[in-house]
Amino acid sequence: MNIIFLGPPGAGKGTQAQLLTRELGIPQISTGDMLRKAMREGTKTGLEAKRYVESGGLVPDDVVIAIVKERLAEDDCKGGYMLDGFPRTVYQADELSKFAQIDAAVDLELADEVIIERLSGRRVCPNCNATYHTSQLGGSTVCKNCGAGLIQRKDDMEETIRNRLKVYKEQTAPLIEYYRNKGILREINCVGTVDEIFALVKRALEA
Numbered sequence: 001m002n003i004i005f006l007g008p009p010g011a012g013k014g015t016q017a018q019l020l021t022r023e024l025g026i027p028q029i030s031t032g033d034m035l036r037k038a039m040r041e042g043t044k045t046g047l048e049a050k051r052y053v054e055s056g057g058l059v060p061d062d063v064v065i066a067i068v069k070e071r072l073a074e075d076d077c078k079g080g081y082m083l084d085g086f087p088r089t090v091y092q093a094d095e096l097s098k099f100a101q102i103d104a105a106v107d108l109e110l111a112d113e114v115i116i117e118r119l120s121g122r123r124v125c126p127n128c129n130a131t132y133h134t135s136q137l138g139g140s141t142v143c144k145n146c147g148a149g150l151i152q153r154k155d156d157m158e159e160t161i162r163n164r165l166k167v168y169k170e171q172t173a174p175l176i177e178y179y180r181n182k183g184i185l186r187e188i189n190c191v192g193t194v195d196e197i198f199a200l201v202k203r204a205l206e207a
């Protein structure tokens with residue numbers, strides 16, 4: 001099954017995609033993670049992406065489309081995959097449809113105030129990409145999976161979060177209608193615990 005996770009920043013796309021990866025055994029393809037890795041490694045893509053990612057804007061379509069196209073051609077994607085954070089514009093969605101067949105687009109929705117609270121408290125593992133909220137960590141600053149020191153993303157500062165929300169509404173939210181018109185949209189309100197939302201995601205994908 002080839003799945004897209006849509007939804008505003010902080011709605012829980014990465015959290016749910018990580019759980020679904022374990023459940024279905026198919027890879028999570030997060031363009032955000034791929035761009036941050038490229039930035040850490042100082043590659044040409046990383047250098048090009050840095051100013052957009054850090055300000056909360058979108059990286060140019062052609063850069064992101066190229067990395068996704070290359071990734072989907074790898075062997076582990078042959079049995080299905082989850083796209084987390086791609087597509088983010090109608091142009092990206094149109095291009096994706098030229099090289100991939102998507103079965104379901106899961107739209108995770110959440111109010112802005114909750115998003116700001118969740119993202120301000122997010123801590124991530126730079127080694128294995130595990131995601132936490134400070135409320136789950138009991139003061140710990142290390143990853144439960146691999147022991148690496150957790151970090152706060154630069155774009156999780158409140159002003160940048162507000163810009164990401166604005167960019168989402170202007171450029172990405174039209175994809176909800178786009179995938180509704182294709183008959184593959186599954187909408188989920190993400191108020192609830194991680195496990196409660198995961199149960200809704202699984203039910204939506206079974207439908």
Ligand code: AP5
Pocket residue numbers: 007008009010011012013014015016031032033035052053054056057058059060061064084085086087088092118119121122123131132133134155164190191192193194195197
């Ligand atoms: P990206 O990394 O994709 O960021 P995003 O879409 O803004 O999404 P986030 O990772 O911030 O949130 P999420 O929905 O995954 O939430 P999470 O599960 O972590 O992109 C970053 C940047 O890269 C973009 O701004 C752009 O510059 C660039 N980029 C990426 N893709 C691009 C593209 N296609 N085109 C152009 N540019 C692109 O959860 C958030 C927090 O909430 C965590 O702390 C988590 O523990 C907590 N949480 C999750 N679920 C719950 C729950 N149910 N209850 C309580 N807490 C919860």
